[in-house]
Amino acid sequence: xxxxxxxxxxxxxxxxxxxxxxxxxxxxxxxxxxxxxxxxxxxxxxxxxxxxxxxxxxxxxxxxxxxxxxxxxxxxxxxxxxxxxxxxxxxxxxxxxxxxx
Numbered sequence: 001x002x003x004x005x006x007x008x009x010x011x012x013x014x015x016x017x018x019x020x021x022x023x024x025x026x027x028x029x030x031x032x033x034x035x036x037x038x039x040x041x042x043x044x045x046x047x048x049x050x051x052x053x054x055x056x057x058x059x060x061x062x063x064x065x066x067x068x069x070x071x072x073x074x075x076x077x078x079x080x081x082x083x084x085x086x087x088x089x090x091x092x093x094x095x096x097x098x099x100x101x
Contacts, residue, residue, distance in 0.1 A: 003042060005085045006032035011074035015048055032081075039089075042082050049079035 004026070007015070012033040016022050021044045023037030037045070052075035055068050062068045 001089065002036050002038055003085050003089050004034060004036055005042065005045070005081055006034050007045065007081065008032055008074040008077045010070055011049065011052070011078045014071065014074075015045065020044055020048060039086075042086055046079060046082045046086070049075045049082065051075075053079055 002023075005023075006029075009028070009030070009032065012022075012035075016025075021041045023035040023041040025033060026036055027034040035041075035045075052071055055063075055072045055075065060068060
């Protein structure tokens, strides 16, 4: 099963620059990049977004910087969107972090 998800541009560009599984990029819009993804690719997006969701906190090399705050905000929005797509597709609660196989 393939699903579409719109990822905020800041996080989408960073994720793709690191050559992580991303799915197929369909459209680059100003409010988000649209991807066609498998369940495994969505889980990779979610794992990466969860990791960066506190990247502006103490302990990160650029904690509190405008760049880190922007990445953190974009990661949190990504996690929320991916969880919503997974919840809809698999009829699971949106708070489920990783889908059981």
